[in-house]
Amino acid sequence: MFKLIDGKAHSQGIRQEISKGVEEYKKNFGKEIGLAVVLIGDNSASKVYVRNKIKACEEVGIKSYSYYLPAETSQNQAEELVNELVNDERINGILVQLPLPEHLNSEKILSLIPMSKDVDGFCAENMGSLCMNKECLVACTPNGVMKMLEREGIDPKGKKAVVVGRSNIVGKPMAMLLLNADATVTVCHSKTPDLKKQCLEADILVAAIGRAKFITADMVKEGAVVIDVGMDRDENGKLCGDVDFENVKEKCSYITPVPGGVGPMTITMLMYNTLEAAKRSV
Numbered sequence: 001m002f003k004l005i006d007g008k009a010h011s012q013g014i015r016q017e018i019s020k021g022v023e024e025y026k027k028n029f030g031k032e033i034g035l036a037v038v039l040i041g042d043n044s045a046s047k048v049y050v051r052n053k054i055k056a057c058e059e060v061g062i063k064s065y066s067y068y069l070p071a072e073t074s075q076n077q078a079e080e081l082v083n084e085l086v087n088d089e090r091i092n093g094i095l096v097q098l099p100l101p102e103h104l105n106s107e108k109i110l111s112l113i114p115m116s117k118d119v120d121g122f123c124a125e126n127m128g129s130l131c132m133n134k135e136c137l138v139a140c141t142p143n144g145v146m147k148m149l150e151r152e153g154i155d156p157k158g159k160k161a162v163v164v165g166r167s168n169i170v171g172k173p174m175a176m177l178l179l180n181a182d183a184t185v186t187v188c189h190s191k192t193p194d195l196k197k198q199c200l201e202a203d204i205l206v207a208a209i210g211r212a213k214f215i216t217a218d219m220v221k222e223g224a225v226v227i228d229v230g231m232d233r234d235e236n237g238k239l240c241g242d243v244d245f246e247n248v249k250e251k252c253s254y255i256t257p258v259p260g261g262v263g264p265m266t267i268t269m270l271m272y273n274t275l276e277a278a279k280r281s282v
């Protein structure tokens, strides 16, 4: 029998804790906590994410400042806005929604955000600190996965964890977090020979590939914890994950669904990071 990890329920629980933290901050310091959300262009998925991020701010009592710029925005204009936000005392966190329009240099724009306001945990200083297991702002999706494991009572210590995917946003920070939690970690990617063999060894398998139903039942060890970070569309256009959920679930001790698993945790951890950034700035 497998247990479904309910990301929505965990997310609600954590948001309540964050709301209390925000309230306490406001009472103690007599000011608001501010998150700037920057959306450039009209990527429809990004619009939905941004809307949900702003909604989450309202829910936990964080003041959001939204900036919608047209797709034709120049590199200079984008950099000017970010620089303004860096120097704005009301703003504790800056989020530039990715992907940016192709003509913009994302790396350059993101590099303007100091680690103290980098609530995405993307910058080199935050990533480096994570590698060294020092306090920092951690990328929201992998940090959300760790929170879910913790709340389910799943301790990675001494376990064999396999992360499939090596992106800077998910795979790499995920591997570091699991390593910092004393798991033995293998990171697999598109050039890994015999991926199935690697996956079959996993006590904790994290799928962050970006390909619908890529992880099949024959790749999963009996009793494994399976975490699906994917947000894909199946052959009928229906939302699904990187894991072939229906066939894999029976082999698992725990599994996250898509939707309703990791997804809801990502935005919650953004709220968590914004509160953390505010607390560290005083």
Ligand code: GUN
Residues within 6 Å of the ligand: 095, 096, 097, 098, 099, 120, 140, 141, 169, 266
């Ligand atoms: N685009 C997709 N996921 C993310 C995220 O976590 N942060 C930002 N800034 N953009 C994204």
